[in-house]
Amino acid sequence: MTNETTHKVRSIEQVVIRLAGDSGDGMQITGNEFTKTSAIVGNDLATLPDFPAEIRAPAGTLPGVSGFQIRFASKDIHTPGDDPDILVAMNPAALKVNLPDMRPGKTIIINTAMFVEKELRKALYVKDDGTIINPLNDHSLSNYHVIPVDLNKLALEGTKEFGLSPKESLRCKNFVALGMMYWLYSRPLEPTIAWLRDYFKGDKVNFANANIAAMKTGYNYAETAELFVEQYKIPAAHLPAGTYRNVMGNQAVALAIAAAAKISGVPVFYGSYPITPASDILHQISKYKNYGVYTFQAEDEIAAICSAIGASFAGMIGVTGSSGPGIALKGEAMGLAVMTELPLVIIDVQRGGPSTGLPTKTEQADLLQAVLGRNSEAPMPVVAASSPADCFDRFLEAVRIATKYMTPVVFLSDGYLANGSEPWRLPDIDKLPKIDINFRTERDGFQPYLRDPGTLARVWAKPGTPGLEHRIGGIEKRDGVGSINYDAENHDSMVRLRWRKIYKVADDCAAPLMAGPERGPLLVLGWGSTLGSITSAVEMAHAHKMPIARCHLQQVWPFPSSLGAILSRYDRILIPEMNLGQMWRLVRSEYAVQAYSFAKVQGRPFTTGELFRKIQQTLELPAHGSSHPLDTKLERASEVAADVSGG
Amino acid sequence: MTNETTHKVRSIEQVVIRLAGDSGDGMQITGNEFTKTSAIVGNDLATLPDFPAEIRAPAGTLPGVSGFQIRFASKDIHTPGDDPDILVAMNPAALKVNLPDMRPGKTIIINTAMFVEKELRKALYVKDDGTIINPLNDHSLSNYHVIPVDLNKLALEGTKEFGLSPKESLRCKNFVALGMMYWLYSRPLEPTIAWLRDYFKGDKVNFANANIAAMKTGYNYAETAELFVEQYKIPAAHLPAGTYRNVMGNQAVALAIAAAAKISGVPVFYGSYPITPASDILHQISKYKNYGVYTFQAEDEIAAICSAIGASFAGMIGVTGSSGPGIALKGEAMGLAVMTELPLVIIDVQRGGPSTGLPTKTEQADLLQAVLGRNSEAPMPVVAASSPADCFDRFLEAVRIATKYMTPVVFLSDGYLANGSEPWRLPDIDKLPKIDINFRTERDGFQPYLRDPGTLARVWAKPGTPGLEHRIGGIEKRDGVGSINYDAENHDSMVRLRWRKIYKVADDCAAPLMAGPERGPLLVLGWGSTLGSITSAVEMAHAHKMPIARCHLQQVWPFPSSLGAILSRYDRILIPEMNLGQMWRLVRSEYAVQAYSFAKVQGRPFTTGELFRKIQQTLELPAHGSSHPLDTKLERASEVAADVSGG
Amino acid sequence: MISPPLTKNDFKTDQEVRWCPGCGDYAILNAVQTVFPMLGIPKEKFVVVSGIGCSSRLPYYVNTYGFHSIHGRAPAIATGIKIANPELSVWIGTGDGDSLSIGGNHLIHAMRRNLDVKLLMFNNRIYGLTKGQFSPTSEVGKVTKSTPYGVVDQPFNPIALALGAGATFVARSVDIMSKHLIEVLQRAANHKGFAFVEIYQNCNIFNDGAFDHLVDAGIRDEHLIALEHGKPLKFGKAKDKGIKLNGFKPEVVPLASTPDSELLVWDEHDPSSALPFFVSAMPEGTMPQGIGVFRDVDRPTFDGEMAAQHANVMKKYGAGSLEKLLYEGDTWKVG
Amino acid sequence: MISPPLTKNDFKTDQEVRWCPGCGDYAILNAVQTVFPMLGIPKEKFVVVSGIGCSSRLPYYVNTYGFHSIHGRAPAIATGIKIANPELSVWIGTGDGDSLSIGGNHLIHAMRRNLDVKLLMFNNRIYGLTKGQFSPTSEVGKVTKSTPYGVVDQPFNPIALALGAGATFVARSVDIMSKHLIEVLQRAANHKGFAFVEIYQNCNIFNDGAFDHLVDAGIRDEHLIALEHGKPLKFGKAKDKGIKLNGFKPEVVPLASTPDSELLVWDEHDPSSALPFFVSAMPEGTMPQGIGVFRDVDRPTFDGEMAAQHANVMKKYGAGSLEKLLYEGDTWKVG
């Protein structure tokens, strides 16, 4: 369908759209299709799905609302955007849940068919006296540009010819909406048509055709019904040359697992127990059996990590993955991996906590668990991905460190990265980092705790190798020979050796991502999935001529050896985190520096705006000052004051 | 037996003796008897048992050596002493293992009967060519005052009349040795006689008599054979008035558990899975069924803590106990206790790690696990005992905090405290701290997350109470009503609320133990079982006129609110720990202060001497300076240098 | 004060039930809310404990004390609750993943100890909450999210596992057979000791129709055999088939040509669990699957024995004196 | 290169064996070191895995690859090892605490999956290493360190548990019956799949004589019944007693008055585990306890099926191309 329209087509730089509806309305599929199509036309983009919490809420209720936000642009962008320019609300619940995020003057497309008493009631649009409120009829939306459409009717009519049941026809309404959005933002329909044809194959081809028809209905309706004043065009972004695909964080990890096996020539073993938001990694790689990837769905998280340790012992690259509560269960076995000095990658896709917490929301609060959360001195390196695509590189880096240093490594991702997506410039296969693994086969001079003097890694000798029979285990060892040893001095030196080995990574790891001046009044120090928000806020600050800098850690533990010097070059350090100051603690513990903590634990990323404001404010604060994430002293003081005045 | 001797009796201030033999030689019993008798005569004392590692080594081998060190004195002492004044070596292995700790000029009593080829071989007294070395015959002991005695012969002869088998008679040889020591230090035999009579009752009375005879044989032999040049007398110490008993740390915890049930009127539930060195708590309290103490030996550590959480929910005081590896397993459930805001005490009797590590050795390396080792933001208070008797007070304090603030609390002990002993001035039962527990019964206004505005504790409403039916769980809650809630702002405020509740303990906890000047060049900051060594070293420094101070934390997390000001009053902070700088990290993370770390991970307490030297050295270091527990920068620098010069 | 008898409504909460429309869990909830008021137990004496899973949402919907704990640990939590207060009627709602996967160990230990709780295992042969991975009861070859090429694990036979672990009450029912289910829950409630109830439950989203081949109204009589104490084992729409022992093998025989005396007679109270095990081991496909009570034997309960031991010690030694405890043994006086 | 056949000495390590003198573990170690060289497997292809406990020291004393892991997790570690390399002969040394207490879940899951490993459970009915607390196989009433007033937990019947969990090879032997033990270990080695071997083991320090009433040379023939495939069940010093089915109950009958044809005939290969369960459930005291092989049936192994699935996918799709994987699907070009 070519775009021979008489509408005004305005070229704009970027848009943020949010699609919201019931879990059963197919919002995630719709969002993914929009994303893919926008990627194909060459926009830079970032997405943020918002799943309902673990349970399946009844249709039409507030907890059942599912959302998908996409920001696409003709310039380089880093986040899915603070607030939407346009919201598609498939039902009253979707409107109610998402309205607070809409700024006045923005556009809301509303599926009027669902704004009937029954549905309004489910969405709690009810007054105290039990009567129904219909936001379409009162003045609550008067500050918005509301576009009412009967999507149900359009779906029913548009798919008439395919002989579907009404229920089946109604299922196509998300494609009607999608078609409208495609028209509004001048996107081609072909990619989605191709996808539908591929998805509904064989005897399901009727569904493909119905959905295609629904989409075209929406497209045409938008054009002919003159719903919109303008049509927009978002030109292609100037991305570096290359082949791109859109990728979600969990996907990128899955691809990296296959890549690790391929690059190293050593199979990867993935032992895991399903848990949100990590399960999709297991799902995806369980298809990669012909890539040298072995998956084992264990009976629990402890079995998952132990099987991975066993596989590492037997000569595969052991990997285990979970989220916070599952990682907590793995602590004891992580210590075993430290003691036996076997390579192992522990994937932690962080989610809201503590305990079961908010399983579908994001958080960065497992940092200290990853670095320190085990009995005794059980150090291990920790790397953290900072964008969906970065999950690929970071994971390979984790494998490189694990196998080079013979150590467990924690790889941190989070719910936002796991399900968020961005365009990924595909790497040249030949230029992927090397992962050289040499199994010991030489008998002469073999000892199980023989070390490489440079890396301090011990040898990796796998069962089945003649002449290298040996025993390992969790009891303290004499270095070299590897026999059980309870001597005081040996223990002290082994505890230190294991730490020194880990500290060596400080000199052999990804450098922090720096932006801005080399020294100055303020450094924003970040790690993990906040990269996008921080970068945007820093760019905004630069646009405001503030001479601030950004330092983002990819290697979070041990700190890269350059970090100490970097920190010393700025008057103020600001550490924004989706937790209560965990990196703030870690940095202070290592460098005893003053730093301002910006802590937010709301299950969602920072907005560019709030970060920018925080930067502004911090510049006003004393140089070399600190703020505690909880500000308890202030609080205590004010409570005392309250007591006094109240008493 | 009165002491009508013609020997010179010299009065001395203190002695350190070490009894060492095979695990089968009864060294722990002998040590305990000596301890008890010394306590009864009014000495101050401290003991340090040294068990062989978890396995049962063959008799006579080095790994099978069991030791017991006692220091007793007429003055106030804080540690079992750095090195022994006298060593009793029951066999060659005991000599070999303990000789390195003996300084020249000290006395060694040797059981010559065991210094025969077979035994010497087991103790690896063998040259490269396979011939035997007998330390009694070469010059290796020439720097010591060696007293050879044939304990076997004395035991056989002394017990002749009781018709025992030779094997049985030989089992009495530890009592021969004990008799000799009793004579040497002018101790009465009666307490041990009474104990033997009680221990071997009924048809075992023959064994009691044989052991008594053996002891008297040793006593008389020491006197008549003129083994020793002098006999010693250690007068009673000037301890505060009161009734005393000797107590080991695990015993004190057990007694505190019974006390908690009695004082509060609410039964204590102890869910545990055996593990060294925590198991003895379970053993002892499983006898306290008539004190309102319920014990459940669970199938694993997770079941242990979960059962305790269940018991707390149902209205008992839930307690669980383990050591490092077991605590690692409890992390996920500890988070549940945080989320459900139930009272719970988690006892961690720390041991050498990581992983299985050195199970019978002591360590302080679970501090960060206790404070931070869980997924997400799951804060809880941590208290640490600083001496065997202090375990009693500290445990009651943990229960007080847990029930007052409705929170899990970690109680840290360690292998040294658990098995070490000291005289304990028994508390006045009426003066024990109050533990007031009020279960909610009032229906009006009841909500499961209703809080006390002062403590922020939620109500405790136990099943069975009519009208208070409610549901709790691990998912994020709306405050007050306690319903499941996934809102962003609610989550942020709940995460902060849980932390703020914990920080409140900073104003309502045991103050740090201070000694020395209020401000000055150096503060030694300690926590846990190092109190004895630190106190001795600080006293030594004071004797040397060094104006240094000591601050010992009983409440280790959150820090007592006074700590910040204390730290600011000294030029240098020195933090000695049996780990690689965990408190050092925690203090720096909270206060961003410079501090010198003194880290030692050797499975045993600091010696007074090494601590004193460290204090001396630190006084020479720059004010407001720091040292990293690993000094990695130095190390890295020197490695680089080595590369350059070597290359 | 005489309170009016409880009704089903008393056990409903104000929480919106958040299972997928059509989920078998609704029927189970309904049965629970039907049975609770029948038991003569005051409302506040019930506790419903669960782990994590769709099934584990149960406590939110039953208006009494409830604990939605962490994955797999409900039996351990319940152990603490029962020891702390043996008078409570403690029920566990759990799934095939929650109880047989991560929670397997606590389950078998609670069974061997004979903890007096009632455990309802919603067996849908899938992990529902995490959106469709295979579970320890999924069939070999099943394609799920985590097994694109089919499951290779052999499933557990939950009834056999429970019998092997020594459970004193073992039963099976089906979500859609509400009368049967209510009866089985009543039986479980009346059993003093651990009651393990497997409930075939349809997850219409991720494993729709998993039990259709057994439980569809039209065919169920041919594929299920109702176990009735003291009666010979018979089944079939026309009650025309029976089960007979051939050597040590079960055999389906036509009743037309077999006298009742040759049939296996059901004995749910046999102290040995060999007979119920024998029936639980009858292969799906060629033999009917038992429903109803497999085993119901009396054995002292764990919480009961523990309470008795406490009472004995108390009787023998009297309430302990803290003074005595602290001051006992070798003490000495200073000053 | 033809290497000389392996001998017992090849499997001894330089580590001093650190069990208490007189411990039953020595005899088990001896049997292992006797059997290994008989199997025609090169030394480097053995792996001995263990958890924690006295029994779990086993790997240190067998000169091949070994992994002394953490408490209860040996089956999980072994799962990873076998998946990574199904050609290895993997053996697990474990205790009644290690495998039935903390490790119970991994054990039953490895059994149901039929992982091809051999697990030797040293059952001494006590926690030896931690110095004498009761274990899940300790008898009710037993006084131990942690039960001064006697155990109130019912013990597991390990054989019944294994059968309930679906183990394909289940056997029992006794530390001091070295010939029998060696034969059973050989049978376990030859079984393709999970082999569960319970070994009655004397802990002479903390639970001395726990099995004397069954295994003492003088009386054992009256209290143990050797299970022999295809033969009727007979026992007694004079082989004068047999076991017969009475209804569904086992009965001891004098052979003098009972023809062999009336006795239960042992069939270790019966696909159903009902018969071995029946025998395992015979109560101690009134009935003899089975020793030997309770069950030995063929079923695909977990590691084998997994390898086969990999091979199939590889055959069907060929070795995956990383280039294709990354560049597949919706990609687009810039510049």
Ligand SMILES: Cc1ncc(C[n+]2csc(CCOP(=O)(O)OP(=O)(O)O)c2C)c(N)n1
């Ligand atoms: C420690 C931990 N691991 C994993 C999970 C994720 N998880 C939640 S429920 C579940 C399985 C649910 O299956 P089942 O018990 O059969 O319940 P259903 O949803 O089918 O009723 C899993 C794997 C978790 N919440 N916690």
Ligand SMILES: Cc1ncc(C[n+]2csc(CCOP(=O)(O)OP(=O)(O)O)c2C)c(N)n1
């Ligand atoms: C996580 C953990 N919990 C507890 C322990 C302590 N522990 C070591 S071995 C053991 C039980 C040993 O009993 P069993 O398996 O029967 O072996 P045995 O010594 O009797 O051969 C226990 C409780 C531990 N090492 N690790």
Ligand code: SF4
């Ligand atoms: S996912 Fe399945 S089990 Fe869970 S609520 Fe939906 S239908 Fe029921």
Ligand code: SF4
């Ligand atoms: S404690 Fe018992 S099981 Fe352990 S080595 Fe000694 S005798 Fe053997």
Ligand SMILES: [Mg+2]
């Ligand atoms: Mg399920």
Ligand SMILES: [Mg+2]
């Ligand atoms: Mg044992």
